[in-house]
Amino acid sequence: MEFGIDGSTNDEIEANATMGEVSSSIADENKTDDSLFDLVYKQDQDDNITQDSSGGDTIPSAIPAVSVVPADEPYVGQEFDSEAAAHVFYNAYATSVGFIMRVSKLSRSRRDGTAIGRSLVCNKEGYRIPDKREKIVRQRTETRVGCRAMIMLRKVTSGKWVVTKFVKEHTHPLALLPGKGRKGFIYEQYPNEHDKIRELSQQLALEKRRSATYKRHLELLFEHIDEHNDSLSKRIQHIVDNVKEMETKEQESHRSIQLLTN
DNA sequence: CAAACGATAACGTCATGGCC
């Protein structure tokens, strides 16, 4: 499979699937990244999920360098017209599988300084260096767990970018993503995490319901407060009107008395 | 065979955006 990006500027990168189905603009501000990826890869992903889950067998732990692989999974030797095309592809793959892509190492030519290599890694790649500062007010959560999942790209003489290394395995559970068949796909990859993911999902659903209930209560409370405010305003206005009326009457009676005495 | 180049890892700096 081969992906291409036409146009030289970052503002107008266009991903073209040479398989012929789809092309889309990354820079289109009305689209999210997800929608872009959905456009480009939806068909492939759906096909793959069906294939993966239909057999019921576990996913092979290691994929040979060149073999029959799902269409949306990177493989060694895969070519892209540009580095950006590879980014788009791997980001879509990451989204579909359930992790976040991070752009990592850039290799430059020592001769002319041009980019000749790039690593795209899982965002949990490597380990965070301990902070040497004395006072840390907020302890940062651990985001690097030494995950080794990545692809390595190298620019070949033809100007294309080729996948030279693909590490599929993650050292951590993948995120649960919505979508047809993905749950099962992830569960098959990580059978030991199945129960925990399900438990956390149930907790999440419970908390969502609870927050929705609280939200409704708050909205009712605000409505009640508004109604009370309106009622109070009307009462105050009524009192003010009455006072004014009384003052007017008092003034009129005062004038009448003055006329009579004169 | 030596120099040039590439691959890889470890570590550090900087920029950016969000939180308090």
Add this chain to the structure above:
DNA sequence: GGCCATGACGTTATCGTTTG
């Protein structure tokens, strides 16, 4: 506004491979 979390990427070192 300062601090923090995070990503991007540079620097350096080491080792393997390629090339003249």
